[in-house]
Amino acid sequence: MPARESIDHSLEILEPLLITHSRPGRNKHILPDPFKPCVPDELLPFMNPEEVRLPDVAEVETVRHFTRLARMNFGVDQGMYPLGSCTMKYNPKICENIAERIRNIHSSDKHPMHMVLRALAALQRYLEEICGMDACCLWPAAGAHGELTGMLVVKKAFQTRGEDRSVVLIPDTAHGTNPASCAIAGFTTRNIPSGPRGFLEAATVKAHLDKDVAALMITNPNTLGIFEQEIHEIAELLHANGSYLYMDGANLNAILGISRPGDMGVDCLHVNLHKTFGTPHGGGGPGGGPVLVQSELERFLPIPRIVHVPRELFTLSYSFPDSIGMVQSTLGNVSVLLKAIVYIIRLGPKGLLEASRTAVLNANYLKARLKDHFDLPYATPTLHEFVLTDKRQKEQGISTMDMAKALMDFGFHPPTVYFPLVVSGAMMIEPTETEPLSELDRFADAMLTIAEEAAQYPQALHDKPELTPVTRVDEVYAARSLCLTWDMLESKDDGAVSK
Amino acid sequence: MSFVPHDQADRQHMLETIGIQDEEELFATIPQNLRLTQRLKIPGPLDEENIRRIPQGQFSHVCFAGGGIYRHHIPAMVDALANRQEFYTSYTPYQPEISQGVLQSIFEFQSMMAALTGMYVSNASLYDGATALAEAALMAIRAKQIKRVLVTRATNPRFRSVLKTYLDNTGVKLQEIPFDMASGQVERFSLERLNGEDAALFVQNPNFFGILEPMDCIAKFARQSAFWGIVVSEAVSLGLLKRPGDYGPDCVVGEAQSFGNPPNAGGPLLGFMCTTKEHLRRMPGRVVGLTKDSRGRQAFCLTLATREQHIRREKATSNICTNEGLCAIRAALYLAAMGPRGLRAVATQCVAGAHQILQLIQQVGRQPVFKGPFFHEFVVQLDADKRKALEDDGIIPGVPIEYYYPEIKNGLLVAVTEMNTREDWKCLLENL
Numbered sequence: 008m009p010a011r012e013s014i015d016h017s018l019e020i021l022e023p024l025l026i027t028h029s030r031p032g033r034n035k036h037i038l039p040d041p042f043k044p045c046v047p048d049e050l051l052p053f054m055n056p057e058e059v060r061l062p063d064v065a066e067v068e069t070v071r072h073f074t075r076l077a078r079m080n081f082g083v084d085q086g087m088y089p090l091g092s093c094t095m096k097y098n099p100k101i102c103e104n105i106a107e108r109i110r111n112i113h114s115s116d117k118h119p120m121h122m123v124l125r126a127l128a129a130l131q132r133y134l135e136e137i138c139g140m141d142a143c144c145l146w147p148a149a150g151a152h153g154e155l156t157g158m159l160v161v162k163k164a165f166q167t168r169g170e171d172r173s174v175v176l177i178p179d180t181a182h183g184t185n186p187a188s189c190a191i192a193g194f195t196t197r198n199i200p201s202g203p204r205g206f207l208e209a210a211t212v213k214a215h216l217d218k219d220v221a222a223l224m225i226t227n228p229n230t231l232g233i234f235e236q237e238i239h240e241i242a243e244l245l246h247a248n249g250s251y252l253y254m255d256g257a258n259l260n261a262i263l264g265i266s267r268p269g270d271m272g273v274d275c276l277h278v279n280l281h282k283t284f285g286t287p288h289g290g291g292g293p294g295g296g297p298v299l300v301q302s303e304l305e306r307f308l309p310i311p312r313i314v315h316v317p318r319e320l321f322t323l324s325y326s327f328p329d330s331i332g333m334v335q336s337t338l339g340n341v342s343v344l345l346k347a348i349v350y351i352i353r354l355g356p357k358g359l360l361e362a363s364r365t366a367v368l369n370a371n372y373l374k375a376r377l378k379d380h381f382d383l384p385y386a387t388p389t390l391h392e393f394v395l396t397d398k399r400q401k402e403q404g405i406s407t408m409d410m411a412k413a414l415m416d417f418g419f420h421p422p423t424v425y426f427p428l429v430v431s432g433a434m435m436i437e438p439t440e441t442e443p444l445s446e447l448d449r450f451a452d453a454m455l456t457i458a459e460e461a462a463q464y465p466q467a468l469h470d471k472p473e474l475t476p477v478t479r480v481d482e483v484y485a486a487r488s489l490c491l492t493w494d495m496l497e498s499k500d501d502g503a504v505s506k
Numbered sequence: 507m508s509f510v511p512h513d514q515a516d517r518q519h520m521l522e523t524i525g526i527q528d529e530e531e532l533f534a535t536i537p538q539n540l541r542l543t544q545r546l547k548i549p550g551p552l553d554e555e556n557i558r559r560i561p562q563g564q565f566s567h568v569c570f571a572g573g574g575i576y577r578h579h580i581p582a583m584v585d586a587l588a589n590r591q592e593f594y595t596s597y598t599p600y601q602p603e604i605s606q607g608v609l610q611s612i613f614e615f616q617s618m619m620a621a622l623t624g625m626y627v628s629n630a631s632l633y634d635g636a637t638a639l640a641e642a643a644l645m646a647i648r649a650k651q652i653k654r655v656l657v658t659r660a661t662n663p664r665f666r667s668v669l670k671t672y673l674d675n676t677g678v679k680l681q682e683i684p685f686d687m688a689s690g691q692v693e694r695f696s697l698e699r700l701n702g703e704d705a706a707l708f709v710q711n712p713n714f715f716g717i718l719e720p721m722d723c724i725a726k727f728a729r730q731s732a733f734w735g736i737v738v739s740e741a742v743s744l745g746l747l748k749r750p751g752d753y754g755p756d757c758v759v760g761e762a763q764s765f766g767n768p769p770n771a772g773g774p775l776l777g778f779m780c781t782t783k784e785h786l787r788r789m790p791g792r793v794v795g796l797t798k799d800s801r802g803r804q805a806f807c808l809t810l811a812t813r814e815q816h817i818r819r820e821k822a823t824s825n826i827c828t829n830e831g832l833c834a835i836r837a838a839l840y841l842a843a844m845g846p847r848g849l850r851a852v853a854t855q856c857v858a859g860a861h862q863i864l865q866l867i868q869q870v871g872r873q874p875v876f877k878g879p880f881f882h883e884f885v886v887q888l889d890a891d892k893r894k895a896l897e898d899d900g901i902i903p904g905v906p907i908e909y910y911y912p913e914i915k916n917g918l919l920v921a922v923t924e925m926n927t928r929e930d931w932k933c934l935l936e937n938l
Binding site for chain 2: 080
């Protein structure tokens with residue numbers, strides 16, 4: 008009889024690592040075995056003589072492990088998720104349903120692929136119409152991938168023209184991916200300030216224009232939720248200078264059926280299917296970042312392109328000599344693309360319009376309920392999201408981080424925090440159109456309660472959250488005592504955390 | 507028709523709170539000339555049944571297609587858990603207190619990938635194998651200021667295509683190392699003359715033709731180059747073959763779709779990157795680390811963010827933000843469900859099946875194009891008409907590769923996995 012192990016109550020581990028459940032022989036999963044399992048002799052020198060290092064766990068334990076983990080995670084189906092510029096709207100179940108259909112299709116299986124390509128060609132058309140653009144490439148796997156693709160297209164256009172332009176202008180409200188994508192595409196970036204009213208002024212752009220400027224990358228509405236009112240003049244200035252206007256479509260959810268990037272003078276943009284078009288974000292992907300361009304840039308789009316032989320089938324063509332080349336190994340995140348099509352046709356033109364109008368209504372309602380209790384850095388009217396700061400609460404020593412963490416105890420995911428960088432202590436709130444009035448009110452009430460607590464008992468807010476699976480997580484410790492795998496944990500003798 | 511829950515009274519109440527009469531006023535900042543005056547020309551709204559009636563293609567049940575995307579058994583558990591809303595409807599886990607599920611699952615993914623590849627660390631995923639290779643090349647440029655990237659020509663041609671796109675504006679030259687037409691392995695002569703002091707070298711193993719490369723020999727020459735990486739395009743091979751990390755590369759990158767992710771008409775896929783301690787801080791993408799909460803309990807969070815775009819902007823190690831989180835969680839679920847014997851058994855089935863089927867194919871008079879040792883794919887020649895006829899009958903005999911390798915006339919890459927039943931291979935043999 009083994010001695011009874013003493014239980015250490017000093018450290019509570021909510022869910023032990025899977026490897027700690029591992030015992031030799033526990034996993035009894037039965038596998039398909041159509042073949043006699045023998046490995047030819049000539050392969051023996053290539054084989055790993057040791058056992059594969061994976062946990063050996065019974066099915067029920069594995070299921071419970073991940074079920075318990077899931078229960079420690081917050082999703083949109085559970086409550087409001089007002090992450091600014093991330094558009095965490097409800098993900099319709101019918102989309103998941105239809106996407107399941109392509110599960111077993113191999114991309115080399117020509118006949119069913121014709122049907123898939125037909126659907127993808129339709130998605131291209133819908134996105135072109137929604138954005139007012141001439142052509143579309145669906146393959147980029149995420150927003151940043153779309154940005155990179157778009158900027159490679161711009162680079163190629165200049166190379167073809169025999170011009171070597173190296174600078175991209177980026178407003179200070181931009182997402183971090185914008186400059187990072189430009190850098191990979193071989194550009195240098197020049198940061199330009201947005202105006203005092205929270206949008207980029209044409210005069211600022213004009214002052215920065217020279218023959219080295221390839222493009223301006225703009226997000227519209229921008230990350231303050233403000234419509235770029237001078238975008239059309241800016242586009243004209245850029246075009247007169249031989250430069251392009253690139254638009255980051257992260258915030259497209261504000262303007263579906265209301266205003267189109269193409270009509271604003273945009274030459275190239277990407278959209279985020281996992282934001283605007285209701286596909287789930289999967290805890291960080293897979294997403295979808297289709298790129299749209301005006302006809303002048305079409306020939307530079309990535310290969311393959313979907314081509315339609317009249318009265319025949321949809322097929323893929325690689326014969327586009329001016330293309331920037333391939334950006335993904337196949338056709339992007341196909342099942343995500345399919346979900347986006349279902350989303351679009353499920354809503355139709357009226358539904359998309361209603362979605363954007365309501366997203367803007369919801370954001371403005373929340374702003375109206377909160378603006379007297381928090382600092383609102385810009386008075387300019389906003390669309391689908393708005394930014395508050397912690398300026399007032401800072402006087403009591405309460406930061407945006409404290410308030411974000413406190414919101415969790417009310418059952419909400421916090422807003423995007425400390426972004427955009429132009430606003431100190433920013434809280435960027437985007438409720439989306441799918442939140443009911445009761446949930447918006449509950450959120451506003453929670454924020455007001457937090458503001459009150461900040462004024463009266465600020466100390467308590469530093470200890471939030473208290474009702475979440477774990478309390479405030481030490482991110483500094485994570486970076487300092489780096490532990491990224493089971494093996495690193497094993498080799499570490501650390502009293503703070505143990506298996 | 508949309509998923510908006512409000513009724514008219516709700517809207518009215520909201521307008522009053524905002525202090526406006528008409529919703530139109532909310533859009534006053536959009537200049538008139540930029541307003542769309544007509545309705546979008548797209549179909550819908552459609553009800554769910556009408557959406558379900560849209561025709562769909564039937565997939566071919568007899569399928570020997572691989573070439574970077576593989577059909578494998580996926581335990582039912584994987585779908586049951588991955589389809590939980592907590593996983594699939596959540597965002598990137600920026601707020602760790604309410605994201606422990608995704609964070610710990612990704613930590614376990616990282617742990618298992620590092621263990622399987624034999625590397626120090628793994629990131630939280632990249633888009634696919636092709637962009638993983640491209641990111642590895644960019645990492646090599648940051649690490650060693652190389653002038654050239656060398657890649658074996660028997661590396662997945664789609665991966666090489668994407669690599670080329672990414673390298674186009676870096677000033678770094680891309681060169682290919684030929685393969686030997688007899689063995690299908692890398693050409694020794696070219697390998698011996700590498701002289702890669704100013705270069706990063708990438709080798710796929712098993713290569714695109716399914717052939718096992720002479721890794722010991724390659725490693726000897728690769729060590730003389732500034733940086734070298736091994737590309738894995740069939741992750742199941744990690745269940746049986748020597749761990750790529752044991753050859754001492756700077757990184758192991760590739761495609762792990764085979765771990766619990768269905769072919770899905772081409773995607774989503776699952777790019778991964780594993781690397782050494784030396785390169786850890788140059789690695790692109792998200793990484794989850796173990797830490798503690800304010801009460802000293804085990805907890806997880808995203809870490810090493812100072813490499814990333816939201817902090818470093820144009821100086822970031824990569825522009826990647828959204829990755830393939832749910833696919834990585836599926837991979838973690840798959841590996842947990844398979845366990846050590848399961849993954850090895852699947853890899854063994856693949857190898858055994860491919861060799862047994864090739865033997866039968868040889869008996870009907872078709873020879874493989876390459877003589878080198880292989881994993882679960884091999885190349886034969888089959889003329890296009892014959893192939894198309896098979897495809898019309900719902901039999902996918904493999905992936906045609908002549909487009910990528912014109913020197914292999916009518917080349918057909920045949921992949922065998924544990925999903926190919928006895929009926930499948932009888933069907934293939936009878937129709938060849």
